[in-house]
Amino acid sequence: MQNSFDFQYVFELLPTLFRYLGVTMEMALWGFVFALILALGLALVRVFKIPVIQHLAALFISFFRGTPLLVQLFLLYYGLPQISPLFLMDAFTAAVLGLTLHFAAYMAESIRAAILGIDKSQMEACLSIGMTRLQAMKRVILPQASRVATPSLMNYFIDMIKSTSLAFTLGVAEIMAKAQMEASSSFKFFESFLAVAVIYWIIVLFFTRIQHLLEYKLNEAY
Template sequence: MDNFDIQYIINLFYILLKYIHVTLSISLLSMIIGITLAILLALIKIYKIKGLYFFTNVYISFFRGTPFIAQLFLLYFGLPEIIPVLKNLNAYNAAVICLALNASAYMAESIRAAITSIEKGQMEAALSLGMTNLQALKLIIIPQAARIAIPSLANNFIDIIKGSSLAFTIGVAEIMGKAQMEGSASYKFFESYLAVALLYWVIVLVFEYLQRTVEYKFNKAY
């Protein structure tokens, strides 16, 4: 460890912090888009909507059953060969879209399980009071399901944050990509990858704290 350069790591932290907004924006946008898709997918599975149910099962199976890196390369490098309009898709947007699609497949199952865990009698009671299915879902079922799904969805978000590190493979300048560039320039690969690993760890710890705070507030009502 004689060659270990702690000063290099400290200096690298300052450099990586300039790119942290890229990592966080990719993660947050992917989570917002992903959870929106996941709710739709979960409802399609719960109500077995004709014409969409089979597609939804295939979609979830594909994104859960194939490596994220393969999905990313397929979207960014592969599909533009057969869908020319995708040639205008930049690397940042490709990373957001692919992370959102991938995460939605996992979150859909979490949301579906949370919704189906709510007693059916509550939906029946809401309908008997004159509510529509949509009103009952929005006002009664989903708020309760959200409390159940929060731990799983929070884990999905943490996976999105870590998954965003692969965006550098298609040219996105986020913290992992910058750490690799700095390591290649200085030949201090150990320090570079240690610095980026520690930074991801801190980010995840912050969101784990926020997760516990949100869980506590939701559980106070019960």
């Protein structure tokens, strides 16, 4: 049994894993876009306290924040099709949907907190000059709230990238799934999972840098 660490194997495996990076990033990007749209809707429903719907939004947020992502993925991919064939979906779609619903619940609370953090006098000033609440929200409140919410939203995006690794449990051929297959065939488990860890680390460092530049740009006027 070979116990020595195989550096050459890691370097040879990295290019193979990078070929599957596109699938990982596609899941994360689609998931983030859909989650952001859903989160904004949930946040506005709770901020405006729309009757009935605000309670449904709160229930949605409570469920998806209070249950593990892996359980949610299994419910979507394996559970829902047992209820009706209409819920049948491929593994990639189920993974994106799971990421969307899970992170929308967290992002909604960040957006809501950012909106509520804007001084109420600004909404009152907008209403006093004839704007509707929606116009004031669109033109004045949300642009300021976006600056406040950006750091937490970027953190959720980075977390979403790492969470795509759970998609391999549904059979999605992304970098984690490829690392698992390579480890099983070569029995070099440490080397294989170290290689995939390095890739995730590089991705996170890249987007962390993007986050810092974005925060600096948004704060220039302040």
